[in-house]
Amino acid sequence: MTGSLLQMEKVEVVYKRTITATQGISLSVADRQIVALLGTNGAGKTTTLRAISGFLGIDDARVTEGTITFDGLRLDGRPPHEIAGRGVVLVPEREKVFPNLTVKENLLVPVSRIADDTRRQEEQIFHFFPRLAELRERIGGLLSGGERQMLAIAAALMCRPRLLLIDELSLGLAPVMVESLIGSLAAIRGELGIAILLVEQSAVVALQIADYAYVMENGRIVLDGDGERLKGHKDVQEFYLGQAKAERRSYRDVKQYRRSRRWYG
Numbered sequence: 001m002t003g004s005l006l007q008m009e010k011v012e013v014v015y016k017r018t019i020t021a022t023q024g025i026s027l028s029v030a031d032r033q034i035v036a037l038l039g040t041n042g043a044g045k046t047t048t049l050r051a052i053s054g055f056l057g058i059d060d061a062r063v064t065e066g067t068i069t070f071d072g073l074r075l076d077g078r079p080p081h082e083i084a085g086r087g088v089v090l091v092p093e094r095e096k097v098f099p100n101l102t103v104k105e106n107l108l109v110p111v112s113r114i115a116d117d118t119r120r121q122e123e124q125i126f127h128f129f130p131r132l133a134e135l136r137e138r139i140g141g142l143l144s145g146g147e148r149q150m151l152a153i154a155a156a157l158m159c160r161p162r163l164l165l166i167d168e169l170s171l172g173l174a175p176v177m178v179e180s181l182i183g184s185l186a187a188i189r190g191e192l193g194i195a196i197l198l199v200e201q202s203a204v205v206a207l208q209i210a211d212y213a214y215v216m217e218n219g220r221i222v223l224d225g226d227g228e229r230l231k232g233h234k235d236v237q238e239f240y241l242g243q244a245k246a247e248r249r250s251y252r253d254v255k256q257y258r259r260s261r262r263w264y265g
Contacts, residue, residue: 004028005195006163011066013051021047022219034189034196036206039216045199049165053090054080087162096152099141103132106140106151110158125154128184146177163195170205182209203240207231
């Protein structure tokens with residue numbers, strides 16, 4: 001896509017020099033856009049985020065083909081700290097916060113020095129996440145799952161990102177907390193102009209907020225389109241929104257068969 005902030009072109013990622021995790025992934029995120037990456041466990045969603053953010057090395061993986069560019073700069077092969085310094089910041093699925101630090105201390109970890117603008121950033125974050133203002137002296141390990149997710153996003157915002165990569169926003173959280181987080185992300189995009197690439201298993205959650213979405217299966221992009229189009233797509237309705245009308249003999253077997261027939265030809 002011309003004018004994209006993030007562009008992946010035919011990216012292949014290989015683990016331990018033998019296992020191909022993604023095959024020819026191409027996707028883009030425009031400035032101020034919210035893009036969802038949907039798929040079941042093992043589809044390659046987290047690998048895609050790690051390829052963008054530079055964290056593949058921790059799993060003995062690397063990009064073997066294709067290119068990843070951000071604002072015209074090649075990212076593939078660069079270390080995570082350099083990529084984050086360019087404005088691409090990852091909110092991981094696990095190990096989101098420092099459990100022995102307070103909320104306030106967690107927010108200050110990404111900051112090199114305390115200054116007036118840092119304090120303004122904190123107040124801005126508390127505007128998006130008022131609950132964190134109430135919990136600023138609470139130890140991170142004592143937070144609920146939803147509060148840890150808030151804190152992880154808030155700490156990422158302290159890095160002044162242009163693009164947020166968020167891995168499994170809703171995993172393990174109550175619906176009321178998910179709705180609150182979705183509202184906060186919409187406000188962050190609207191007020192700060194930050195683009196977001198959101199990895200989600202729940203299409204119901206992701207398509208509430210996504211301008212555009214991609215569906216991954218077995219390391220490939222098999223479907224893409226704007227949020228409204230995907231909500232109306234019969235395969236998304238059946239496999240991800242639970243709206244199928246036909247009875248299934250075996251959900252797992254029929255689902256895989258139909259995916260193979262429809263999406264892989």
